[in-house]
Amino acid sequence: xxxxxxxxxxxxxxxxxxxxxxxxxxxxxxxxxxxxxxxxxxxxxxxxxxxxxxxxxxxxxxxxxxxxxxxxxxxxxxxxxxxxxxxxxxxxxxxxxxxxxxxxxxxxxxxxxxxxxxxxxxxxxxxxxxxxxxxxxxxxxxxxxxxxxxxxxxxxxxxxxxxxxxxxxxxxxxxxxxxxxxxxxxxxxxxxxxxxxxxxxxxxxxxxxxxxxxxxxxxxxxxxxxxxxxxxxxxxxxxxxxxxxxxxxxxxxxxxxxxxxxxxxxxxxxxxxxxxxxxxxxxxxxxxxxxxxxxxxxxxxxxxxxxxxxxxxxxxxxxxxxxxxxxxxxxxxxxxxxxxxxxxxxxxxxxxxxxxxxxxxxxxxxxxxxxxxxxxxxxxxxxxxxxxxxxxxxxxxxxxxxxxxxxxxxxxxxxxxxxxxxxxxxxxxxxxxxxxxxxxxxxxxxxxxxxxxxxxxxxxxxxxxxxxxxxxxxxxxxxxxxxxxxxxxxx
Amino acid sequence: xxxxxxxxxxxxxxxxxxxxxxxxxxxxxxxxxxxxxxxxxxxxxxxxxxxxxxxxxxxxxxxxxxxxxxxxxxxxxxxxxxxxxxxxxxxxxxxxxxxxxxxxxxxxxxxxxxxxxxxxxxxxxxxxxxxxxxxxxxxxxxxxxxxxxxxxxxxxx
Numbered sequence: 150x151x152x153x154x155x156x157x158x159x160x161x162x163x164x165x166x167x168x169x170x171x172x173x174x175x176x177x178x179x180x181x182x183x184x185x186x187x188x189x190x191x192x193x194x195x196x197x198x199x200x201x202x203x204x205x206x207x208x209x210x211x212x213x214x215x216x217x218x219x220x221x222x223x224x225x226x227x228x229x230x231x232x233x234x235x236x237x238x239x240x241x242x243x244x245x246x247x248x249x250x251x252x253x254x255x256x257x258x259x260x261x262x263x264x265x266x267x268x269x270x271x272x273x274x275x276x277x278x279x280x281x282x283x284x285x286x287x288x289x290x291x292x293x294x295x296x297x298x299x300x301x302x303x304x305x306x307x308x309x310x311x312x313x314x315x316x317x318x319x320x321x322x323x324x325x326x327x328x329x330x331x332x333x334x335x336x337x338x339x340x341x342x343x344x345x346x347x348x349x350x351x352x353x354x355x356x357x358x359x360x361x362x363x364x365x366x367x368x369x370x371x372x373x374x375x376x377x378x379x380x381x382x383x384x385x386x387x388x389x390x391x392x393x394x395x396x397x398x399x400x401x402x403x404x405x406x407x408x409x410x411x412x413x414x415x416x417x418x419x420x421x422x423x424x425x426x427x428x429x430x431x432x433x434x435x436x437x438x439x440x441x442x443x444x445x446x447x448x449x450x451x452x453x454x455x456x457x458x459x460x461x462x463x464x465x466x467x468x469x470x471x472x473x474x475x476x477x478x479x480x481x482x483x484x485x486x487x488x489x490x491x492x493x494x495x496x497x498x499x500x501x502x503x504x505x506x507x508x509x510x511x512x513x514x515x516x517x518x519x520x521x522x523x524x525x526x527x528x529x530x531x532x533x534x535x536x537x538x539x540x541x542x543x544x545x546x547x548x549x550x551x552x553x554x555x556x557x558x559x560x561x562x563x564x565x566x567x568x569x570x571x572x573x574x575x576x577x578x579x580x581x582x583x584x585x586x587x588x589x590x591x592x593x594x595x596x597x598x599x600x601x602x603x604x605x606x607x608x609x610x611x612x613x614x615x616x617x618x619x620x621x622x623x624x625x626x627x628x629x630x631x632x633x634x635x636x637x638x639x640x
Numbered sequence: 641x642x643x644x645x646x647x648x649x650x651x652x653x654x655x656x657x658x659x660x661x662x663x664x665x666x667x668x669x670x671x672x673x674x675x676x677x678x679x680x681x682x683x684x685x686x687x688x689x690x691x692x693x694x695x696x697x698x699x700x701x702x703x704x705x706x707x708x709x710x711x712x713x714x715x716x717x718x719x720x721x722x723x724x725x726x727x728x729x730x731x732x733x734x735x736x737x738x739x740x741x742x743x744x745x746x747x748x749x750x751x752x753x754x755x756x757x758x759x760x761x762x763x764x765x766x767x768x769x770x771x772x773x774x775x776x777x778x779x780x781x782x783x784x785x786x787x788x789x790x791x792x793x794x795x796x797x
Contacts, residue, residue, distance in 0.1 A: 162663075166669075582718050
């Protein structure tokens with residue numbers, strides 16, 4: 150449910166019409182200029198690389214503001230990062246790096262628990278492991294790529310998540326896109342949330358099963374779609390479906406919303422469909438002991454059939470995992486191409502996850518894990534409430550560390566990004582096609598390593614830039630009278 | 641104060657080329673653009689209101705015919721070309737005919753035709769051009785014309 154001022158909807162549509170028209174005019178002039186230019190001999194007979202207008206968006210819209218995306222960094226993505234300065238001489242067609250960097254507050258990295266930079270428990274052990282096991286196993290899991298560490302991590306992940314068994318892969322995107330085709334094929338049905346990540350979409354497309362979409366996070370609509378599909382059966386033959394899998398995510402990375410898992414699991418049980426939960430952003434970041442949305446919402450992990458997650462966000466490493474029953478994991482190890490043909494996860498990365506999980510669950514003997522989890526929850530709630538008090542429109546539920554600030558207008562995307570960078574705050578802005586056309590946003594990710602001063606500084610900068618750019622669509626809440634509470638600030 | 645905000649639930653339309661048409665404000669901005677285009681033509685060309693409406697009608701014909709019924713596919717590559725044989729009109733609403741959006745966009749050329757012909761007093765040269773524009777646009781939007789390519793025109797890549 151998105152609330153936007155009507156006037157802003159009109160101006161956003163008008164802006165896009167204008168940008169589109171100007172882009173088309175430029176294309177027209179380009180065709181005319183190219184018509185009169187002598188053609189080179191080497192081009193004769195070759196088909197064009199792009200068909201029709203399919204690169205129009207990337208040439209005429211994305212490229213004009215491409216200095217806001219893909220900024221090179223000069224260090225680890227800690228709370229403060231070094232962003233390399235760039236400049237362009239031909240209106241962003243090409244961008245040159247300079248040798249200068251600027252130290253910015255990092256509000257864009259998925260560094261939920263602060264493991265992205267050097268950690269006092271993890272880093273020495275990872276360096277030891279790097280010296281002992283070398284950076285890569287140079288082999289697939291079934292050949293020579295399974296080390297003691299991989300087996301230990303699979304056990305640890307299974308215990309952490311609450312499932313009987315788990316299997317790990319070297320890349321999070323590849324986990325989804327290679328597992329889903331193995332779980333179901335032709336004759337099966339995949340029902341996925343309308344805002345699922347591209348990896349799930351790719352996996353579903355590659356599986357050969359029929360794919361249906363239900364309205365984002367709406368269990369009622371999921372039930373409607375399930376009823377319709379179970380009654381109709383496969384297209385044309387109307388035979389019953391071989392398998393129905395419902396795919397949802399724990400926290401949706403563009404909305405910051407937490408999935409309505411209890412209702413969805415109840416609906417799936419009623420219609421005997423399997424559930425696949427993608428916890429890329431929620432594992433390690435939500436829940437009292439960091440075990441993800443199942444713990445946060447009180448769902449028994451045994452009720453969710455397949456749980457997937459990645460190690461990139463909360464554990465500061467790379468790769469992904471699948472946790473399910475012993476039979477499913479055994480089958481996946483036989484059939485999944487990512488297990489049979491892809492290089493196994495790098496041993497230092499495995500060690501980083503093992504150490505991070507030990508810190509989170511307190512097995513390293515200190516309470517740093519619990520402190521980090523409490524800090525990220527506090528930080529997220531504080532930041533979100535302050536942003537909302539300023540009059541900005543912020544999506545997402547409480548306790549979720551992702552906060553998208555709505556921008557809407559396409560011209561506010563580069564304005565917000567560049568103004569924040571000038572004041573040394575690095576934010577990530579997201580536009581079409583990762584989000585719907587009209588709903589461009591700036592996405593803030595809060596980390597447990599942000600201190601209260603960092604957050605206050607970030608808020609100050611965002612407030613100033615918000616005033617300058619004009620994104621305070623909601624009325625500002627009046628300042629509470631401090632005198633009433635005896636002059637003390639209560640957070 | 642609450643009436644100033646429009647509420648919307650994003651619909652599960654997977655085609656990003658057409659899903660922007662389902663948001664609030666699209667109809668209003670379409671009508672407002674036409675109205676302000678008429679005002680702009682009047683200020684620049686200093687002609688009679690009838691001629692201005694005829695000019696707006698013909699430009700509207702040119703632009704909407706080209707973008708809705710001639711150009712096929714989508715302006716981005718992420719959907720891997722599944723819509724490469726369909727024009728924008730055929731992609732709208734996933735191919736479902738006679739939805740509210742489609743009815744609205746079919747009525748707009750008719751209203752423009754009425755405005756243009758009435759304000760130009762049904763004079764001969766302009767009446768013919770306006771009628772042609774309205775006829776072509778309305779026929780192109782019939783449900784029976786879904787995916788029809790007359791004489792194979794525009795059937796290529």
